[in-house]
Amino acid sequence: MTDYPGFDFEVTRSVTGEDGWPGAARRGRVTTPHGIIETPAFVFCATRGALRGVLPSQARAETTQIILGNTYHLMLQPGAERVAALGGLHKMMGWDGPMLTDSGGFQIFSLGRGGDEKEIKGSRTDVRDPSLLAIDEAGASFRSYVDGAKVTLTPEDSIRIQRQIGADIILVLDECTPYHVDREYTAQSMGLTHRWALRSIAAFNEAEEGSAGPQGLYGIIQGGVYEDLRKESAEFTAAQPYFGYAVGGCLGGTPEEMDDVVALAMAPLNAAASSPRPIHLLGVGSVRDVWNGVAKGIDTFDCVNPTRLARHGSAYIRPGLGETQNGREFINIKNARFREDPTPLDPECDCATCRSVSRAYLHHLVKAGELNAVSLLAVHNVRFMNRLLEDVRAAIDNDDYAARRAYWIDG
């Protein structure tokens, strides 16, 4: 088995196999060369090497444990060679904590690009229409959104590039299948993903370690919404010498279907848990998804929503608080009802924003188009997700999962 110097994963508390809540929730600790991640944890997206609206020092102050950079974006701009020459992404962007890179696989988002409205929102939807040109056995080719040049990405390229970028946790290249893909395509795609995985592992073992030190490799489980394929993919992935796993691809058309698909993927992984590995759920991170995903055994989540919502004037609020509308987990501060509201964004929050300014002020800044609104909202949203995950961890530690889940979601 591949050795992962400087890495460790320890499950400190688990409730494997119970029905309902906490289900298979577990508390853990991922050790990386850049520090420890207490799990369950949220991974924040710094797509092009910047967490939009939040500087690294602010992210740290709001108790962020780990961030994520995107291989596809960074390989195009500024280029992996440049990142390596600047000492790797940690040093380049001034973040000295744990970091993960996506493999570029989400950009290989075949067939359904442009988005099916019924697809789960937040499911790795940070795609920038990268103009996928072709997928074949060798890899995928794109039209660069930066300069229009044709770019190819093979499994070996992805590993090499992620070595240069130097994140602690790196992912194998996969094909990410969208919603409404039929079984035949999904099965063929999964086979390709598995063959790419073996090539990725070989490349990982041959390549120099990352620019910022040793790295831990995660495999990706595909198989769409098809029970037998998810099982096959999970079993294949569990048999490889990965440090961890990620669950990717189509997770269904409704939150309930997503719960089922995640459960399908997790069963073989949980069964093989004599030597547990951390499990990441790609591109998912609503309040409800986090509570439900953790109960299936998920350890980490990522989602662009904390910073994306901020750019759209929105702030997370615990849905159970009763202040959100239409089933949302956030308020839009531009709404006229906040014009004269002297209270903080979130009465429960201890972030720098909630400790210093009111909803009325943020409403004013958003209406005036002031840049600082984005920062203030993003700082809150980051702290909100970290508070959520802190409570998830406490709920596992304190045998209080069902009640805390209900408190967050239903109030």
Place this chain on the structure above:
Amino acid sequence: MTDYPGFDFEVTRSVTGEDGWPGAARRGRVTTPHGIIETPAFVFCATRGALRGVLPSQARAETTQIILGNTYHLMLQPGAERVAALGGLHKMMGWDGPMLTDSGGFQIFSLGRGGDEKEIKGSRTDVRDPSLLAIDEAGASFRSYVDGAKVTLTPEDSIRIQRQIGADIILVLDECTPYHVDREYTAQSMGLTHRWALRSIAAFNEAEEGSAGPQGLYGIIQGGVYEDLRKESAEFTAAQPYFGYAVGGCLGGTPEEMDDVVALAMAPLNAAASSPRPIHLLGVGSVRDVWNGVAKGIDTFDCVNPTRLARHGSAYIRPGLGETQNGREFINIKNARFREDPTPLDPECDCATCRSVSRAYLHHLVKAGELNAVSLLAVHNVRFMNRLLEDVRAAIDNDDYAARRAYWIDG
């Protein structure tokens, strides 16, 4: 004389009347209800209640002493009543240090609106084409840039609104004359400004104090580039019961002419210095302007450039360092020469940006259109101006003015 409880101005060192450098430079200390301003000092523009790209905690960390809000912008959005209802601008925006508000006078920028290319850049040029409709004895009327409504602003309105906003230092309403205005217009305009000043003082004495406590009133010296008018306006202003003075209006078409015009304005004020009052130079703040203005006796400066330059991808660098081009005091980080540059923005700077990231990273962020570039550049530019003013103060304290000025400007 009007009493200013909670206010004080003390000159701790002065070199009145010398030719050249340090000329009439002086070190001082302005005491306000929200803290002390060591002078000479730079005032940062938070036009609509936000220092663009820099949160109050960051501004404080970069040693900012005082910020400025704009009465005209805030009266339109969110409205002075709203600011007052939220506890005043200090509380609303989360800044607990000294603060100043402009009177709205810069929006009464008659005749030459739209800008003469030869006018000194940085001279209160943050005008948003407010569609000045008319100026008469009563006041000025505008078309609101927010909703198109007709808005009138009288001297009494300006005082009342500034009382509601609640800054520590507030200004009387004036008409700000542009470059190339003839002597006749300038003389008439100055007369109007003086009559408005007397009404402002009366209104100040009648009005309730500001929402954040007592306030200090500054008069404004007009008179354009005409020696006799500047003298008349300075003498008139010096005779009023102000806490301080501001030098406004047209300062000439070249840096040299500006030095001369400032000197004209200052002479009567310096002559009446038995009970010194702080003197602010409105809308001016380049490196050269600061050294030269201080040598004429100026205590404080304001300019939108630290945050505006950041929004355009530029960072201040000491011009004497030899890294800037075409006589500029800044570099544009988007320039290709910075693409691979691993050094900090400014090798001399101790700001949070220069301590954490490289020029190459900032180049990447600007090229990628990433929001964080603006914050990182603005944080640097704020600290740069504060470092400049720290060095000006040290130069006065250490009898080293001529050498330090030459070091900053010529290297």
